[in-house]
Amino acid sequence: MHCLICYQEIDSETTWTTIFEINQRVLCDVCQSRFERIEDMSNHCCEKCMRPIEQSISICGDCYAWQERLGGKDPLHRNVSIFNYNSFMKDVMALFKYRGDYELVKVWESDVKTTFQKCFSEKFTLVPIPLSKKRLEERGFNQAEAIAKLIDPNTAFFIERTHTEKQSKKTKRERIFSKNPFKLKGIPSSHILLIDDLYTTGTTLRQAAQLLIDSGAKVVQSLTLIRS
Numbered sequence: 001m002h003c004l005i006c007y008q009e010i011d012s013e014t015t016w017t018t019i020f021e022i023n024q025r026v027l028c029d030v031c032q033s034r035f036e037r038i039e040d041m042s043n044h045c046c047e048k049c050m051r052p053i054e055q056s057i058s059i060c061g062d063c064y065a066w067q068e069r070l071g072g073k074d075p076l077h078r079n080v081s082i083f084n085y086n087s088f089m090k091d092v093m094a095l096f097k098y099r100g101d102y103e104l105v106k107v108w109e110s111d112v113k114t115t116f117q118k119c120f121s122e123k124f125t126l127v128p129i130p131l132s133k134k135r136l137e138e139r140g141f142n143q144a145e146a147i148a149k150l151i152d153p154n155t156a157f158f159i160e161r162t163h164t165e166k167q168s169k170k171t172k173r174e175r176i177f178s179k180n181p182f183k184l185k186g187i188p189s190s191h192i193l194l195i196d197d198l199y200t201t202g203t204t205l206r207q208a209a210q211l212l213i214d215s216g217a218k219v220v221q222s223l224t225l226i227r228s
Contacts, residue, residue: 001024001025001026003026003027003028003031004026004027004103004104004106004107005027005028005031005092005095005104005107006028006030006031008028008030009028010025010026010027010028011028011029026106026107027107034086034088035083035086035088035089036083036084036086036089037082037083037084037111038050038052038081038082038083038084038227041084046058046059046060046063047059047078048060048063048066048074048076048078048079049062049063049078049079049081049199049202049227050079050080050081050199050227051063051227062201062202063202066202066206069176070206074206075206075209075210075212075213075220076194076202076205076206076209076220076221076222077219077220077221078221078222079199079202079205079221079222079223079224079227080115080119080120080221080222080223080224081199081223081224081225081226081227082108082111082112082115082224082225082226083108083111083225083226083227084226084227085198085226085227085228089226092104092107093197093198093226096143097139097143097197098139100139100140100141102140102141102146105143105146105147105150108147108150108225109150112147112150112151112223112225113150113151115223116151116223119223120193120221120223123191124191124192124193124221125156125188125189125191125192125193126148126151126152126154126155126156126193126195127148127155127156127157127158127159127188127192127193127194127195127208127212128142128144128145128147128148128155128157128194128195128196129144129161129194129195129196129204129205129208130142130144130145130157130159130160130161130182131144131161132161132162132163132164132181133163134163135163143197144195144196144197145195147195147196147197147225148195151195155195156186156188156189157185157186158184158185158186158187158188158192158212158215159182159183159184159185159208159211159212160182160183160185161181161182161183162181162182162183163181164178164179164181172201175200175201175203175204176201176203178203178207180207180210180211181207182207182208182211183211184211184215187215187216188212188215188216188217189217190216190217190218190219191217191218191219192209192212192217192219192220192221193220193221193222193223194208194209194220194221194222194223195222195223195224196222196224196225197224197225197226198224198225198226198228199222199224199226199227199228200228205222205224208220209222
């Protein structure tokens with residue numbers, strides 16, 4: 001077995017248990033150690049978005065600004081992220097998203113499943129943040145859908161997305177005040193768990209959450225692989 005990232009052989013003892021193990025190792029120890037789990041970095045995070053913050057406050061400045069901007073009616077109840085966006089993660093995500101290395105999603109399978117089981121319940125319907133048709137044609141797959149399918153292959157598609165400029169090319173202010181790109185595609189269930197790869201300003205998730213809340217959903221939360 002070789003590491004999916006560096007292709008070095010994974011040094012592990014072969015036993016009858018490892019031969020028949022369902023979730024065999026896909027990372028070497030070195031690559032595994034280079035991912036930074038947020039819960040290992042800080043013992044106190046924003047209760048809304050999981051940004052590491054000081055012990056004396058409960059939510060970060062960005063989430064406080066969202067509360068002010070939305071009159072205290074934030075459509076996104078909370079976000080749970082797993083990893084920090086360090087330089088190693090940036091490189092791996094570039095391989096995954098922009099060079100089409102779909103198999104890399106297996107790298108995060110154990111962490112995604114464990115986090116879902118720890119933080120959420122089965123009553124949530126998984127809704128991956130969609131790509132526009134043009135962006136999907138460019139990439140070949142939706143990274144949010146790939147992450148969602150690590151939890152459950154049966155995901156829902158209550159929303160669709162119109163094509164806009166890439167978020168990475170926008171300033172923080174442009175992202176926050178951008179027009180909602182989402183349209184309703186089906187009647188949402190009462191409890192929605194949005195799935196995406198990256199939480200940056202929280203704009204994309206809140207735009208999707210607002211549409212779903214306005215259309216009948218009672219609670220919308222999100223699970224993201226990374227918090228930048």
